[in-house]
Amino acid sequence: MATTLKSAQLNTALERLNLPSYGKWWRTLQNAWVVTRREVRDSFRDWRIMVPIFILTLCFPLLAQGMTEIFTNFFIANGAEPMVDVFLPLLPMIVGFFPVSISLVIALETFVGEKERRSLEPLLSTPLTNLELYIGKTLAAMIPPLLAAYVGIGIYLSALIFGAQQWRPQAELVIQVLLLTTAQALVMVTGSVVVSSQTTSTRASNLLASFIIIPMSLLVLVEGLIMVNNLRHLLWWILVALIIADILLFRMGARLFNREELLGRTIDAINLKWAWRVFVSQLRGDARVKGVLSWYRYSVLSALRNSRDGILVVSFAILAALIGGMIATHFAPDWRLTPEMATQQPDLMQNFTQFAALSEMGFGVRYIFGQNLRVLIGAAMLAVFTFGVMSIFLASFTFGVLGFLLAQPIMSAIGYGVVLAALLPHALFELPGLIIGAGAATRLGALVTSPPKDMGVWEAWLRAFADMLKLLVALAVPLLALGAVVEVYITPRIVLMALGS
Amino acid sequence: MIEASGLTKIFDGFVAVEDVSLQVEAGSVFAFLGPNGAGKTTTIRMLTSILEPTRGWARVNGLDVVRDAAQVRANVGVLTEQHGLYERMKAVEYLDFFGRIYHLPREVRRQRAQDLMARFGLAEAMNRRVGEFSKGMKQKLALVRAMLHDPPVLLLDEPTSAMDPQSAKQVRDAILELKNDRRTIILTTHNLTEAQQLADRIGVIRHGRLIANGTFEELSQRFVGDPIMEIRFGAPLNGAFEWLHRELDVVAHGEDWLRFRTNKPHQDNPMVLQRLISAGVSVITLSEVPRSLEAVYLQIVNEDENLTEKAHNGNHA
Numbered sequence: 001m002a003t004t005l006k007s008a009q010l011n012t013a014l015e016r017l018n019l020p021s022y023g024k025w026w027r028t029l030q031n032a033w034v035v036t037r038r039e040v041r042d043s044f045r046d047w048r049i050m051v052p053i054f055i056l057t058l059c060f061p062l063l064a065q066g067m068t069e070i071f072t073n074f075f076i077a078n079g080a081e082p083m084v085d086v087f088l089p090l091l092p093m094i095v096g097f098f099p100v101s102i103s104l105v106i107a108l109e110t111f112v113g114e115k116e117r118r119s120l121e122p123l124l125s126t127p128l129t130n131l132e133l134y135i136g137k138t139l140a141a142m143i144p145p146l147l148a149a150y151v152g153i154g155i156y157l158s159a160l161i162f163g164a165q166q167w168r169p170q171a172e173l174v175i176q177v178l179l180l181t182t183a184q185a186l187v188m189v190t191g192s193v194v195v196s197s198q199t200t201s202t203r204a205s206n207l208l209a210s211f212i213i214i215p216m217s218l219l220v221l222v223e224g225l226i227m228v229n230n231l232r233h234l235l236w237w238i239l240v241a242l243i244i245a246d247i248l249l250f251r252m253g254a255r256l257f258n259r260e261e262l263l264g265r266t267i268d269a270i271n272l273k274w275a276w277r278v279f280v281s282q283l284r285g286d287a288r289v290k291g292v293l294s295w296y297r298y299s300v301l302s303a304l305r306n307s308r309d310g311i312l313v314v315s316f317a318i319l320a321a322l323i324g325g326m327i328a329t330h331f332a333p334d335w336r337l338t339p340e341m342a343t344q345q346p347d348l349m350q351n352f353t354q355f356a357a358l359s360e361m362g363f364g365v366r367y368i369f370g371q372n373l374r375v376l377i378g379a380a381m382l383a384v385f386t387f388g389v390m391s392i393f394l395a396s397f398t399f400g401v402l403g404f405l406l407a408q409p410i411m412s413a414i415g416y417g418v419v420l421a422a423l424l425p426h427a428l429f430e431l432p433g434l435i436i437g438a439g440a441a442t443r444l445g446a447l448v449t450s451p452p453k454d455m456g457v458w459e460a461w462l463r464a465f466a467d468m469l470k471l472l473v474a475l476a477v478p479l480l481a482l483g484a485v486v487e488v489y490i491t492p493r494i495v496l497m498a499l500g501s
Numbered sequence: 502m503i504e505a506s507g508l509t510k511i512f513d514g515f516v517a518v519e520d521v522s523l524q525v526e527a528g529s530v531f532a533f534l535g536p537n538g539a540g541k542t543t544t545i546r547m548l549t550s551i552l553e554p555t556r557g558w559a560r561v562n563g564l565d566v567v568r569d570a571a572q573v574r575a576n577v578g579v580l581t582e583q584h585g586l587y588e589r590m591k592a593v594e595y596l597d598f599f600g601r602i603y604h605l606p607r608e609v610r611r612q613r614a615q616d617l618m619a620r621f622g623l624a625e626a627m628n629r630r631v632g633e634f635s636k637g638m639k640q641k642l643a644l645v646r647a648m649l650h651d652p653p654v655l656l657l658d659e660p661t662s663a664m665d666p667q668s669a670k671q672v673r674d675a676i677l678e679l680k681n682d683r684r685t686i687i688l689t690t691h692n693l694t695e696a697q698q699l700a701d702r703i704g705v706i707r708h709g710r711l712i713a714n715g716t717f718e719e720l721s722q723r724f725v726g727d728p729i730m731e732i733r734f735g736a737p738l739n740g741a742f743e744w745l746h747r748e749l750d751v752v753a754h755g756e757d758w759l760r761f762r763t764n765k766p767h768q769d770n771p772m773v774l775q776r777l778i779s780a781g782v783s784v785i786t787l788s789e790v791p792r793s794l795e796a797v798y799l800q801i802v803n804e805d806e807n808l809t810e811k812a813h814n815g816n817h818a
Contacts, residue, residue, distance in 0.1 A: 122646065
């Protein structure tokens with residue numbers, strides 16, 4: 001009975017998430033496996049894939065092992081024996097990365113290559129679902145290179161363990177390398193699906209693939225630096241970040257890999273005229289818009305509604321950062337600012353009262369407004385490249401610091417009334433401006449991971465971009481400007497009143 | 502059976518198919534004709550639940566193409582415009598792969614593959630790599646793939662393109678057999694003779710709109726008018742019998758022949774024959790001038806072109 005209940009609950013939860021239910025999942029994987037088997041078999045017959053994999057699997061580890069021996073002898077000969085322990089863990093990851101990079105080639109071949117050869121359409125006309133095809137092809141692109149990577153790592157490690165070095169790697173290191181290699185392969189495959197969904201030729205997708213291979217190569221460099229600096233615990237965090245990227249890219253790829261996108265896009269040409277029409281119509285709003293007031297009523301309000309999820313996420317992030325900052329005070333006693341410090345620094349209170357004359361200190365309206373606007377524009381721009389993550393981060397980071405400061409014992413010494421008087425008046429304008437602007441940017445960035453079903457990604461993105469601009473111009477920027485005026489001319493007077501002078 | 506009403510597909514502002522309505526009965530063949538890029542393939546893709554209509558609805562074998570998309574695809578065999586075969590696979594592996602996708606039991610998919618390959622003269626090629634096949638063989642293999650799961654509905658995009666005459670005949674015979682087996686078939690083709698030979702109904706699509714739809718006879722009647730009769734005489738008439746010109750709608754004539762248009766041949770033909778014979782004229786033949794689908798098709802397209810031009814000029818005026 002308990003099992004039935006669990007299964008039923010699971011089914012309901014999955015239905016809510018719009019995923020296949022428990023029984024269907026098995027069916028989905030079975031169907032996906034039919035595709036995977038064919039693709040893997042096809043890859044194994046393609047010498048253009050097999051030759052590099054074979055070389056990278058067998059020859060490269062042995063080459064790396066030879067190099068290891070030379071370097072080890074060099075370190076020992078020059079009295080730098082500790083360097084051996086730093087150097088040895090570095091190569092398994094590189095040995096694994098090279099074969100894994102082939103997954104990018106296979107993924108581009110299986111996704112966009114098939115599209116180019118028109119061999120995808122017969123598959124699309126079968127009862128297979130988009131998700132089954134996507135999972136099947138993703139696994140197919142990953143399995144041969146991953147197997148090659150594992151074998152390569154195995155050969156290299158075996159040579160080190162059983163060879164002259166007699167090196168015994170830590171189990172944690174081996175697990176880290178294997179997991180990072182797997183996560184990196186998945187990032188490359190899911191990333192290439194995203195790339196290939198936007199192109200119709202392998203040539204174009206190869207050009208766009210540099211957006212995947214360059215960051216991944218840089219990441220491997222960073223991982224190498226972390227290892228050399230003996231900060232291996234940081235690799236776990238990189239793994240977490242990669243898994244998050246995997247999930248986001250997988251979701252994005254699953255949404256983009258659909259029949260409509262694959263067959264609807266026949267050429268890569270940019271239709272600027274159409275794009276401009278879509279953008280302007282979204283910026284202006286529907287036929288009811290006759291002037292500025294009706295624009296606010298029908299167009300800006302509608303953009304606000306469209307961006308509500310992003311706005312909510314940013315609001316929660318700000319709240320979480322504020323609370324997190326407060327909590328962090330308890331975990332960092334070394335950073336605690338005590339009331340005694342105020343007495344040790346008699347000019348502290350004096351500095352605080354100088355807050356009353358911000359404009360005289362060079363912090364004019366233009367400076368504050370410009371600073372806030374820069375943050376907002378930066379958040380909006382970074383949101384586009386980070387699926388909205390950076391807009392959430394930039395918007396909430398300051399509030400984490402604020403939370404940390406507010407929870408300092410020194411604040412109770414100064415008096416919360418004064419602190420709040422110094423923050424609240426302009427925050428009443430700046431905070432909504434920031435939340436609205438960053439929320440719209442978050443929506444824009446995250447949209448590609450889950451585009452609406454009734455329109456193409458490009459159209460949805462253009463509309464979200466127009467909404468963001470609309471909200472920035474109509475609400476966020478005026479609110480920030482107003483906030484800056486209040487911060488310079490009104491907040492200081494309120495602070496002075498609170499200080500009683 | 503296939504039904505569609507108001508089927509429309511818009512890609513990023515471009516109207517690929519507009520307001521297409523049609524009905525194809527079970528056991529009949531519907532041929533889609535039209536210039537390249539007219540919207541035939543997009544219509545077929547909507548009917549096979551590959552693309553979702555922007556507006557309108559369609560039912561294939563009683564299943565809604567949007568709501569029951571996977572079931573529609575399971576009930577339909579599709580021959581795509583490009584055969585899209587996996588060239589490194591052997592034919593037997595290729596068909597086995599698609600058989601697995603349709604969840605056909607191992608024995609069934611083997612048997613079906615063998616039977617269909619034999620039917621199209623490809624039995625010997627079962628174990629050859631698809632890449633080694635000729636164009637026509639590839640097209641036939643793609644057709645075998647479409648028929649593998651024994652679907653009640655077949656949508657065939659240019660089924661005989663790139664085939665030699667013998668192979669094309671094999672395919673046409675197969676289509677007729679399927680039709681006799683109560684399958685519903687939609688085919689697109691540029692081969693008008695083939696369309697005339699196979700189709701029960703014909704639809705002409707242009708600029709995404711279905712501009713004509715009916716049987717060949719209906720379309721001929723509507724677009725090229727009444728049938729034309731031709732009389733061949735045993736000797737030149739030398740201008741005699743002017744009454745023929747007076748009483749018949751003569752469209753052309755020569756020394757020893759004459760063509761006239763009639764909307765009641767069953768009345769006019771006996772009357773003409775009787776008068777000619779009683780006047781002592783020797784008549785060799787009296788027959789209907791065969792009308793080709795090509796003539797009908799060109800007339801349909803020309804009329805639509807003129808209409809579009811008029812509308813365009815009207816808008817500018």
